[in-house]
Amino acid sequence: MRMPTRAIDPRDRPHVMLAVLCAAMLASLVGPPAADAQTLRRGAFGEPESLVPGRSGVASETPILLDLFEGLTTFDAAGKPVPGAAQSWQVSPDGKRYQFVLRDGLKWSDGTPLHADAFVYAWRRALTPATASPRATKLYVLRGARAIHAGTAAPDTLGVSAVDARTLLVALEHPAPWLTEMLAREELAPLPRHMIEKHGDRWSRAGNHVGNGAFRLVERRVRGAIRLERNPHFHAAQSVALAEVVYLPSDDTTSLVNRFRAGELDVNGWPGFPSQRQTELQRTIGQVVHVSPLASVRYLRFNTTRPPFDDPNVRRALSLAIDRTALAQRVMRGGEQPAFRVVPADLPNDSPPEVNVLTAGTQTERTERARQTLRETRALERLGRPLRLKHPAGNGEDLCIAVAAMWTAAGMPTQLDRSEIKSMIADLRQGDFDVALTGAQDIRAVEIYLGRFETTSAYNTGSYTSDAFEGALRAALQKSDVIQRSRALAVAETILLNDHPTAPLIQEVARNLVSTRVTGWLDNTADIHLSRYLILR
Numbered sequence: 001m002r003m004p005t006r007a008i009d010p011r012d013r014p015h016v017m018l019a020v021l022c023a024a025m026l027a028s029l030v031g032p033p034a035a036d037a038q039t040l041r042r043g044a045f046g047e048p049e050s051l052v053p054g055r056s057g058v059a060s061e062t063p064i065l066l067d068l069f070e071g072l073t074t075f076d077a078a079g080k081p082v083p084g085a086a087q088s089w090q091v092s093p094d095g096k097r098y099q100f101v102l103r104d105g106l107k108w109s110d111g112t113p114l115h116a117d118a119f120v121y122a123w124r125r126a127l128t129p130a131t132a133s134p135r136a137t138k139l140y141v142l143r144g145a146r147a148i149h150a151g152t153a154a155p156d157t158l159g160v161s162a163v164d165a166r167t168l169l170v171a172l173e174h175p176a177p178w179l180t181e182m183l184a185r186e187e188l189a190p191l192p193r194h195m196i197e198k199h200g201d202r203w204s205r206a207g208n209h210v211g212n213g214a215f216r217l218v219e220r221r222v223r224g225a226i227r228l229e230r231n232p233h234f235h236a237a238q239s240v241a242l243a244e245v246v247y248l249p250s251d252d253t254t255s256l257v258n259r260f261r262a263g264e265l266d267v268n269g270w271p272g273f274p275s276q277r278q279t280e281l282q283r284t285i286g287q288v289v290h291v292s293p294l295a296s297v298r299y300l301r302f303n304t305t306r307p308p309f310d311d312p313n314v315r316r317a318l319s320l321a322i323d324r325t326a327l328a329q330r331v332m333r334g335g336e337q338p339a340f341r342v343v344p345a346d347l348p349n350d351s352p353p354e355v356n357v358l359t360a361g362t363q364t365e366r367t368e369r370a371r372q373t374l375r376e377t378r379a380l381e382r383l384g385r386p387l388r389l390k391h392p393a394g395n396g397e398d399l400c401i402a403v404a405a406m407w408t409a410a411g412m413p414t415q416l417d418r419s420e421i422k423s424m425i426a427d428l429r430q431g432d433f434d435v436a437l438t439g440a441q442d443i444r445a446v447e448i449y450l451g452r453f454e455t456t457s458a459y460n461t462g463s464y465t466s467d468a469f470e471g472a473l474r475a476a477l478q479k480s481d482v483i484q485r486s487r488a489l490a491v492a493e494t495i496l497l498n499d500h501p502t503a504p505l506i507q508e509v510a511r512n513l514v515s516t517r518v519t520g521w522l523d524n525t526a527d528i529h530l531s532r533y534l535i536l537r
Helices: 010-030 061-068 117-127 145-150 193-204 253-261 275-288 312-320 324-332 363-376 379-383 397-409 421-430 446-451 467-477 482-499
Strands: 039-045 073-075 081-083 086-091 097-102 160-164 167-171 215-220 226-230 244-250 289-302 387-392 414-419 435-441 502-513
Touching (some): 039 061, 061 215, 117 145, 244 253, 253 275, 275 289, 312 502, 387 397, 397 414, 414 421, 421 435
Antiparallel strands (some): 086 097, 097 167, 160 167, 289 435
């Protein structure tokens, strides 16, 4: 029944306005209203640095960018690469040339036609020194990319060209069996030239932001909600069930768990819930707890430019002093495994090095060797103070507490240096640290994980450099035979392991909380879950 309406008495208006103001203030304090059946609420660890592909610095930005943009390929619900903006492609016999055919009628989220030259523009822009992406080294597989990034070649020499509106030719420096997975990553997404030229750096703000993914950006609050809505111009818009996705950032993983349990989140988000709470959560809300294998290694990165960590003997000693089995079984207790390499287990065509000093002898013997080396190298005297072990707030503190105790017992007193994730990333980029808790989760290929230690890599924040390692890595990449390549990669990895730029700790697992009202979620080793495949009931 329709209720009768009544005009507001002028005498009541001050009270009405006060009520409206109070309601607005209350809404801002408690956060977004309870979601309806069309709004998915996802947690995000850390405030995003950027919503521009290739310029992100916080890992929690990845799911947001994958919702906003689509590469030539994309990920399916199981985290496997499948056709994205490209409907098909052909590969040359030597594996160095690709021809992609884009889907007919592609559009940006503002309705502007999207053509093959959008990829040419984006990749050249990512490599050109004046506009280079912090992750430009990811594109070094493209022919000529390294020289362009170094400023010794023109951007138009890059091995990519648009034959016509729907055909893209891509030439590589070496065979890359993993290329289709790389093309699904946000670093190689197209960019909207028409919006960048119109708005400059402001093009990525809500209201100006244009993408080609399943969703488009409609609102972004500083340290608050990031709201996306379904993109009606997406080529598969009819298959997207959600009307909205709201990302809610937090600098604390425990806070994300609490918000999930309070019904404010449908998914807690990367890096998952603290492993120490796994038993409790499985006991109390086990039906929503998802723990699964993850292609990710957690390690400590040494600042190789700062004495005494510029000495590989000191780095080796500190790495030997770590009891990785104890970290996995007594500290984490969530299914993690000890890690003795910078490469996660079970990657395709992996040939582990035959000799690894980190597995030689018993842990007692390794710790004693570490203690002796630290004395002989006078590591503590050279440092002149306790070692500072940097880690992100709310992520990995228990690991670092245990490592600090092991190092202190071995003769290197260690203090924890806790920072918010964005501050920590800034310190790493500036080289302002002794040792830092970091890690790697990337394309499932040995050479990709090893490539993070090249001198020019944006991930090489410890400033490790080795001509021998890089020469061996580049020689391996030129081999097209799978067996020969895997053996050559083992040679490069052996050099890296003996230099100890990092101390591997654990092979991680994915730890997600997923509401029972979410369907379409598939656990996978990439821990990639595009919102376009999720449905709320």
